[in-house]
Amino acid sequence: MTTRRDVVVVGGGHNGLVCACYLARAGLDVEVVERDDVVGGAVSTVERWPGVHVDRGSTMHVMVRHTGIVEELQLEAAGLEYIDADPWAASMDGLRFSTDLARTWQSIDEVCGRHDADAYANFVERWTPRVQAMLSSFDRAPTASGLARAFWPLGRRVRSGGGELAREFLTSADHVLDGAFRDERLKTALAWWSAQAGPAPHEVGTAPMLATAVLMHLRAPGRPRGGSGGLTRALVRRLEQLGGVVRTGDGAKRITDTSVTTQSGVHITARAVVSATHVLSTLDLLGRHDDAERARLRVGTGLGMVLRVLTDRLPPYAVQGDGMHVGMQLLATSREQIRRAHADFVAGDAPIDPPLLVMTPTATDESLAPAGRHLVTVWAQWQPRSLRDGDWDDIREEQTQLLVDGVERAAPGFGASVLATHLQTPADLESELDLRGGNVMHLDMTLDAMFALRPLPEWSSYRGPSGVYLCGASTHPGGGVSGASGRNAAGVVLRDLRRRRRS
Numbered sequence: 001m002t003t004r005r006d007v008v009v010v011g012g013g014h015n016g017l018v019c020a021c022y023l024a025r026a027g028l029d030v031e032v033v034e035r036d037d038v039v040g041g042a043v044s045t046v047e048r049w050p051g052v053h054v055d056r057g058s059t060m061h062v063m064v065r066h067t068g069i070v071e072e073l074q075l076e077a078a079g080l081e082y083i084d085a086d087p088w089a090a091s092m093d094g095l096r097f098s099t100d101l102a103r104t105w106q107s108i109d110e111v112c113g114r115h116d117a118d119a120y121a122n123f124v125e126r127w128t129p130r131v132q133a134m135l136s137s138f139d140r141a142p143t144a145s146g147l148a149r150a151f152w153p154l155g156r157r158v159r160s161g162g163g164e165l166a167r168e169f170l171t172s173a174d175h176v177l178d179g180a181f182r183d184e185r186l187k188t189a190l191a192w193w194s195a196q197a198g199p200a201p202h203e204v205g206t207a208p209m210l211a212t213a214v215l216m217h218l219r220a221p222g223r224p225r226g227g228s229g230g231l232t233r234a235l236v237r238r239l240e241q242l243g244g245v246v247r248t249g250d251g252a253k254r255i256t257d258t259s260v261t262t263q264s265g266v267h268i269t270a271r272a273v274v275s276a277t278h279v280l281s282t283l284d285l286l287g288r289h290d291d292a293e294r295a296r297l298r299v300g301t302g303l304g305m306v307l308r309v310l311t312d313r314l315p316p317y318a319v320q321g322d323g324m325h326v327g328m329q330l331l332a333t334s335r336e337q338i339r340r341a342h343a344d345f346v347a348g349d350a351p352i353d354p355p356l357l358v359m360t361p362t363a364t365d366e367s368l369a370p371a372g373r374h375l376v377t378v379w380a381q382w383q384p385r386s387l388r389d390g391d392w393d394d395i396r397e398e399q400t401q402l403l404v405d406g407v408e409r410a411a412p413g414f415g416a417s418v419l420a421t422h423l424q425t426p427a428d429l430e431s432e433l434d435l436r437g438g439n440v441m442h443l444d445m446t447l448d449a450m451f452a453l454r455p456l457p458e459w460s461s462y463r464g465p466s467g468v469y470l471c472g473a474s475t476h477p478g479g480g481v482s483g484a485s486g487r488n489a490a491g492v493v494l495r496d497l498r499r500r501r502r503s
Contacts, residue, residue, distance in 0.1 A: 002267045005031045007493060008260045009274045010252045010285070013041030014064075015472045016276025017235035017246075018486030019493075021073050024242035026494055031244065031268060033260055035251020038229075039236055042433050042440065043481055045227030048422055052369045054308050055228040056424075057433060057440065059359050059377050060085060060328060062212075062221040063482035064231070066135055073238050080234035082222035083364050085327040089216075091189040092331060092410050094319050097213070099220040112183035119180045127211040128218075130165070134208060135215075138477040138484045141461040141492055142452040170447075173201035173210035174335070184334065192332040192355055195381060197445045197479070198303055200342040201335070205447040221327070226367055231481070255285040257467030271500075272469060272493050276486065279443070279455045279464075279474035280436050286466050296456055298449040302345070302426045302438040304381035307403045310420040311374045314360050315411035325363035331356040331410050341382060348388030350399060354380040356406050373419070378403045385426040385438035392425040399423060441479030442472065451476055462489040469493055 009020045012034030024030045038044050042057025061082070064070065070080065089097040096107040101124055109117035168176065173194040177187040191201040194210035201210065224230025236246055247262070254261045255275065260268045275282040279297060283289070314325050332338055332355035341351035357379040362368050368375055380403055392399075400423045408415045426438025436442070443449045452460045455474045462485075464470035471489035473479040 001265070002269065003031075005029050005268055005270045006497075007031075007272045007274060008033060008268050008270045009276055010255060010260060010282075011041065011276035011472065012036070012039040012232070012236075012246060012248070013276055013472060014043040014232050014235065014481060014483055015486035015489075016041075016274070017232055017239060018069060018073070018483040019274055019276060019471050019490045020244050020486075021235060021239050021242060022487055022490035023493060024239055024244040025073070026490075028494075028497075029243070030239070032239070032246045033250065033252050033262060033268070034246065034248045035263070037249045039246060039248060040229050040232030042435065043228050043232050045229030048308060049310055049420055052310055052373065052375065053227050053367075054375060054422070055361075055377070057429075058228045058481050059361055060221050060223060061228070061231065061481045062215060063138075063477075063480050063484070065219050065222055066215060067138070067482055067484050067487070069483045069487060073235070075231070075234040075238060078234040078237040078241070080230055081225040083225055084220040084222050085364070086220040087323040088221050088327040089189070089193060089330055090321065090324050090327065091185065091329075092317065092319055092333075093185040093189070094321055095186065095189055096321055096323060097189075097216065097327075098323075099217055101217050104217070108186060112181075112186050116181045116183050116186050120186070123176075123180055124214055124217055127214050130169075130208075131211050131214040131218075134211075137451070138482065139488070141488055142454070142476040143461070168207055170205055171207050172204055173206040176207050176210055177201070188332050188335050188338070189330045191335050191338055192330050192357070193328075195338060196357065198300070198381075198439075198441055199444070199446055200338070200382075202339060202342075203446075209445075223361055223365060225365055227361070227365075228481075252285050254287070255282075255468060271497060274469040274471055274489055274493060275464065276470075276472045278434055278436050278472070279459075279470065281434055282464065282468065282470065282474075286468065288465060298444040298446065299437045299442075300439050300444040301348075302383055302385035303440050304379055305383045305399070305426055305429070305438070306380070306424045307378040307400060308422040308424070309376040309378060309404070309418055310369070311376055311414070311417040312372060312419060313417045314363055314374050315358070315376060315407060315414045315417075317411045325360045327359075329358040329360070329410075331358055331406065345382030345384055348384050348386065350383055350387065350395065351380070352402075354383075354403075354406065356380055356403065356410075358407060376407070376414075378407060380406075383426050383438070385430065392427045396423055396425065399425070440473075442474040443478070445478050450478060454478060462492045463496075 006028040048054035344351040
């Protein structure tokens with residue numbers, strides 16, 4: 001069987017669906033080909049236990065709320081409803097990070113003192129224009145000259161000059177923390193937040209990861225009602241309203257720049273093919289098996305794992321405070337704990353005392369579970385895909401108990417509330433969601449794999465190998481739920497197709 005489309009998008013993750021929606025909105029005949037029966041990839045929600053809807057990947061959405069994509073594609077009319085997470089984060093020391101900077105200042109003042117409260121307000125004020133400039137760079141295909149144009153005027157305006165701006169962007173999050181704050185409790189909470197993109201806060205170039213906290217003061221992060229998959233379900237509905245088609249349970253077997261052959265044997269010809277899968281999966285589908293080419297891609301050695309827990313009550317934290325269960329619960333005891341966990345990871349071991357990031361989505365969304373039941377998501381970072389000794393199946397039960405115990409220390413009585421668990425190790429994330437190496441960001445979010453270097457310099461403009469277009473976390477601006485890559489790739493495809501028509 002052969003069909004004809006203007007564009008085929010391979011992979012139904014959120015970036016692939018965003019790309020398809022923009023192409024369909026421009027009047028093109030678009031089909032999305034997805035191997036899974038569930039659309040959305042790492043932005044999807046499934047019924048894990050009877051009546052209990054659990055995210056398979058992301059739970060909290062940050063970047064997509066800053067891109068304008070939700071509004072441009074009219075996703076609220078397609079059923080998307082965000083629940084604001086405010087306070088967006090809380091620590092066991094009583095720190096509450098609210099979207100309202102004044103409320104955050106008050107919390108820091110009460111816990112850490114006036115010096116650090118004022119220093120935090122100054123940090124947000126100083127980094128806000130820088131973060132806004134960084135956000136603007138996400139809205140277009142990355143180039144070295146484009147990035148320089150985005151930041152250089154800003155650098156000339158800051159008090160310390162452009163040279164100081166460049167220095168701060170290249171320094172570590174820990175260096176910024178030590179220069180600005182005194183209280184280790186505040187430093188620990190912010191360091192753990194900055195680590196969520198992957199690189200450890202002591203590494204060079206992680207200051208911008210720390211500065212993403214500024215985003216939370218511009219707009220609260222949110223959870224789609226009904227789970228993370230609420231975003232991708234709305235994208236599917238919008239695509240279908242625009243005349244697009246989504247094929248599920250029949251993934252691509254082979255692709256070229258003008259065709260896709262599915263696992264069932266359907267052959268789809270097209271004017272353009274966009275691969276929204278992992279870049280290594282794209283190479284597989286193209287039949288490109290050059291080891292040297294693959295070795296240049298910074299897949300890394302893993303990132304983290306997540307434990308999904310069904311309980312009969314929310315974690316009874318010793319320090320409750322206002323809004324403890326609303327946003328992210330930063331269960332890191334010290335920066336030393338963060339560094340030790342990263343050291344274990346580098347050595348190829350599962351950390352013996354991992355810092356945890358916990359979320360309790362049923363605290364604000366009762367639709368996810370029956371009355372009297374709650375969902376607790378426990379994220380543990382860093383976890384290597386390949387262990388130095390043994391494999392993940394050997395230690396699955398041990399690791400599950402380790403994470404339950406970690407929450408128990410912060411919330412005495414949590415263990416007794418557990419009804420069921422589902423652990424997603426790095427190996428599980430790889431097999432279920434095609435997250436190679438267990439890296440939820442596809443490629444490392446390090447300086448040598450970002451902007452015009454992602455995934456490789458020659459493929460960074462969304463024009464990929466063998467004439468196939470690329471989008472997704474393997475491309476600029478990287479991992480996380482933003483949709484920016486999908487929108488940018490759609491723009492490149494549209495420009496190229498118009499040029500071909502004129503020539």
